[in-house]
Amino acid sequence: MRVVITGLGVKSPLGCNLNEVFESIKTGKPCVGALENIDAGGFPMTAAGEIRQHGEVVKTPGSVDRKIHFLNLAMEQMLAEHNMSDKYSGNEMLMNLGTGLDYLDSENYFNSREYMKPFGSAIDSHQKAGRSMRELAIKFGISGGCNIFVAACAASSQAVGFSYKLLKKSLAKAVVTGGSDSMTSHAAYLGFFKLGAMALSDEGPATCKPFDRYRTGTVVGEGAVTMTMERLEFATPDQVIMEVLGYGSTADAFAITDPDPSADMLARSIEIALKDAGVSPDQIDCAHLHGTGTPKNAPAEYLALKRVFGDRVKDLPVYSMKGQMGHLIGACGAMELLGVAYSLLYQQVPHTVNFSESDPDAPLYVVSDKPLSMPVTHVLKLNASFGGHNTALILKKFEA
Amino acid sequence: MKVIYKKYAASQDIPVFDYVTKRKLTKYHTRETMAAMVAMGELYKDQKPPADMPFFYSTGELEYLDYYRELAMSFTEEERNTPFTGLFAVDKAMPRMSPLDQFKIMRNMTQCLISIEYGLKGDNALFLDSLQGLLLAVKISDYDGPVLIGAGKLYSDGSTACGFAEMLPDELTNFSMVSPHDDPLVFFKQNIQ
Numbered sequence: 041m042r043v044v045i046t047g048l049g050v051k052s053p054l055g056c057n058l059n060e061v062f063e064s065i066k067t068g069k070p071c072v073g074a075l076e077n078i079d080a081g082g083f084p085m086t087a088a089g090e091i092r093q094h095g096e097v098v099k100t101p102g103s104v105d106r107k108i109h110f111l112n113l114a115m116e117q118m119l120a121e122h123n124m125s126d127k128y129s130g131n132e133m134l135m136n137l138g139t140g141l142d143y144l145d146s147e148n149y150f151n152s153r154e155y156m157k158p159f160g161s162a163i164d165s166h167q168k169a170g171r172s173m174r175e176l177a178i179k180f181g182i183s184g185g186c187n188i189f190v191a192a193c194a195a196s197s198q199a200v201g202f203s204y205k206l207l208k209k210s211l212a213k214a215v216v217t218g219g220s221d222s223m224t225s226h227a228a229y230l231g232f233f234k235l236g237a238m239a240l241s242d243e244g245p246a247t248c249k250p251f252d253r254y255r256t257g258t259v260v261g262e263g264a265v266t267m268t269m270e271r272l273e274f275a276t277p278d279q280v281i282m283e284v285l286g287y288g289s290t291a292d293a294f295a296i297t298d299p300d301p302s303a304d305m306l307a308r309s310i311e312i313a314l315k316d317a318g319v320s321p322d323q324i325d326c327a328h329l330h331g332t333g334t335p336k337n338a339p340a341e342y343l344a345l346k347r348v349f350g351d352r353v354k355d356l357p358v359y360s361m362k363g364q365m366g367h368l369i370g371a372c373g374a375m376e377l378l379g380v381a382y383s384l385l386y387q388q389v390p391h392t393v394n395f396s397e398s399d400p401d402a403p404l405y406v407v408s409d410k411p412l413s414m415p416v417t418h419v420l421k422l423n424a425s426f427g428g429h430n431t432a433l434i435l436k437k438f439e440a
Numbered sequence: 441m442k443v444i445y446k447k448y449a450a451s452q453d454i455p456v457f458d459y460v461t462k463r464k465l466t467k468y469h470t471r472e473t474m475a476a477m478v479a480m481g482e483l484y485k486d487q488k489p490p491a492d493m494p495f496f497y498s499t500g501e502l503e504y505l506d507y508y509r510e511l512a513m514s515f516t517e518e519e520r521n522t523p524f525t526g527l528f529a530v531d532k533a534m535p536r537m538s539p540l541d542q543f544k545i546m547r548n549m550t551q552c553l554i555s556i557e558y559g560l561k562g563d564n565a566l567f568l569d570s571l572q573g574l575l576l577a578v579k580i581s582d583y584d585g586p587v588l589i590g591a592g593k594l595y596s597d598g599s600t601a602c603g604f605a606e607m608l609p610d611e612l613t614n615f616s617m618v619s620p621h622d623d624p625l626v627f628f629k630q631n632i633q
Contacts, residue, residue, distance in 0.1 A: 082527030139568075141545065142501065144508060146533075150524040155512035160596050168501050170568045185621065187573040190499065190547040191566040198565045202573075205580045226529045227508070234534065234542050291495070291564050293555040296468060296543060305561050312563075316582075427552035429564060 042272035043207045044438060045381075046279040049118030049218075051110035052263035052375055053089035053365035056098070057117065064364070065382050065390045066411060069095075071365045072259050074245045077224055078102070085238055087245035088224050089261025089366030105143035107371075108172040110264035111220035115180055118216075118266045127274060128214045130183035135173075136203045137266075138189040138196030138219030140370035143167040146226040173220075182216060190370065193330070193425035194289075195219060196265070197373025201287035201431055203269050215269045221370035222262035232260050232369075235297065235426075237334050248367070250331030250360035250392050251338045251406045253399040258332045261366030265374040277440050282384050285418070285434040286317025292428030298336055299424055303343035306430045310348045310420065313432035319418055321349050324356070324434075326389045327420040328379050329404075331360020332367055333394075338402035341422065345404070357412055358404045359383075363393035373423040373431065383416045384437040441586075443605040444479045445625070445632040450598025454478060462557055468543045472499065472592040473550040475602035479590070480554055483604045493588055494563035496577040497551040498570050498624045500593030507541045550592055560588070569593075571624035578607050586611075591624035603628020 050057065053071040054064035064071060074086040076097040090097045091110055100106055124133060149155065149165035157163065170188050177186040189199040196219025203215040223229055232238065239246035239257035249255040269284065288309040294300035314321060329341050346353045361379045368375050383389055388411040395406045421433040448454050454474040456466060459481030469477070511533060512520075519532055543549055548566050555561070563583065567573035574589045581587045585608075592602035603625055 079526040081525060082530040084530065141547070144505070146508075146529065147524040149508065150512060150520075150528075153520065155509045163505060166505055170501050185570075185572045187570045187576075188568040189565060189573075190568045191551070191564075192546060192548050195566070202565055202577070202580075206576060209580050211576060211579060226526065230529060230534050231537070231542055231545065234537060234539060289563050289565065291552075291555045291561050293491075293559050293561050295556070296465070296549065296552055308561075425548070426546065427548040428555065429548065429552075429566070 044280045047122030047268035049114035049266040056093040087259045105167040106222040107220040114264040114266045132213040133182045134184040135177040135186045136199040138199040140221040144227045191429045194429035195370040197423040197431040204284040218266040219371035219374035220264035223260035248333035249394040253397040255333045259366040263368045280438040283436040286313040288312025288432045299340040303340040306344035307347040309430040309432040317434035325416045326357040342402035357389040443631045445603040445628040447601040471600040479602045492562040495560045495588045498567040498591040
């Protein structure tokens with residue numbers, strides 16, 4: 041059973057439609073800046089990848105949960121171009137999305153003293169992601185089910201992988217999948233800062249430098265990406281963007297934040313995905329990695345690739361989107377699939393923004409300065425998360 | 441096949457130390473995690489599940505406002521009268537946030553800590569309040585053996601509940617079914633043995 045991605049909706053730091061996103065990837069223009077949508081005065085760092093349209097940050101009032109607001113817009117955009125209800129009944133469609141924490145409008149919560157309300161009272165400043173997403177499923181006529189994935193940075197890639205398996209095993213006809221998250225609220229941004237994984241900077245907004253020898257950490261961001269996934273038998277061939285060929289997921293069971301330095305289970309997720317896809321490591325043309333810019337991420341990804349690809353690791357082009365837009369956490373895997381789509385559609389491996397010097401502990405072949413033109417048929421997409429969830433997806437250039 | 445379901449009132453002790461070997465990690469436990477450790481301990485007794493067994497978990501909407509409420513209530517009256525700004529968040533709120541609470545707020549900590557305690561490294565996913573997700577995960581499993589599914593929830597009244605079961609795809613039909621859109625804990629509660 042072949043499974044394909046046929047429609048996309050996007051609101052992201054790289055742009056608010058697919059053409060804008062692809063143009064940003066091609067040029068490598070920086071899409072991270074100092075926080076604009078919230079008052080970040082006094083913050084120890086302010087760098088963030090906020091959602092931009094025509095290069096400008098899209099602003100919303102504090103009462104708006106941005107991950108839901110932009111998810112709604114991404115869904116509207118996708119369904120306007122790719123009307124699912126023409127082909128499928130509501131019960132035949134599922135929604136599987138990744139996301140992060142619930143939203144707290146800190147300013148209103150504190151200024152209106154909502155914390156003084158009796159225990160169990162409705163709190164206007166607190167918006168639950170699950171409820172909001174299920175309401176969106178109903179709004180868009182998707183009644184086959186709404187499953188929300190919340191495994192931190194692996195949430196949306198789990199949602200995509202799970203959706204693929206449902207379709208492959210004929211347990212669904214069509215799935216709306218992807219992810220939406222925003223780390224640009226006071227609570228989410230400062231909470232993540234306290235975890236100690238953010239990039240450091242002496243002056244100006246910090247930069248995320250995936251795989252670079254002098255990387256210091258990541259930069260957080262936000263974005264909403266939706267995609268329609270269908271069985272090829274029901275899809276319209278000229279709408280197919282790419283084919284999903286394989287999925288593997290594992291857990292490190294090692295630590296609550298750090299990846300297992302042996303990278304055994306990260307490598308295992310790749311092996312499972314390759315087996316599922318029925319392709320050999322030699323058939324993978326490039327790897328789009330998780331590439332967070334944190335010190336421990338790059339050596340783990342390097343070791344995993346080395347175990348699977350052997351000496352070929354030094355010749356396998358790799359890429360991370362996070363240097364350009366930051367880490368979208370619960371939406372990162374879905375957003376980064378747009379980078380995979382770029383590779384398959386334009387036959388290029390994008391360049392990793394902010395990478396300049398190779399790390400001796402992770403001597404990956406990182407494409408830098410400009411995209412690398414080459415034949416691209418199969419792409420490996422890797423993601424991993426705090427808590428030790430690993431995912432690997434194999435995507436293929438579509439051929440009818 | 442065995443189903444375990446546990447529920448604890450807010451005032452009730454959860455005997456987590458009787459069921460964990462990695463005691464240092466209990467500082468990261470929410471009451472949902474504690475209940476999950478007890479339920480897993482009851483499910484497996486002195487046995488250990490295979491390391492590659494798939495493990496799918498559904499967590500409840502997190503009542504993390506408790507952490508912010510506690511933080512806000514610690515402010516002086518003068519601080520409460522100060523308008524909220526970025527600087528206020530950094531100077532007054534951030535120092536009062538416990539670093540342990542940062543981890544407790546992360547939705548995947550219960551599944552992560554269970555995986556570490558039992559060495560579970562197989563196929564996995566974490567859902568938010570989804571019985572359908574758990575049941576579909578069993579149906580689509582490629583694993584040659586049962587799948588471990590679990591669900592837990594912290595309720596706003598301070599109580600917590602948790603359920604676990606090992607399940608084969610064929611066994612789904614033997615269970616008392618609820619609507620896939622229902623709370624996953626209802627499934628475990630209805631099928632407790």
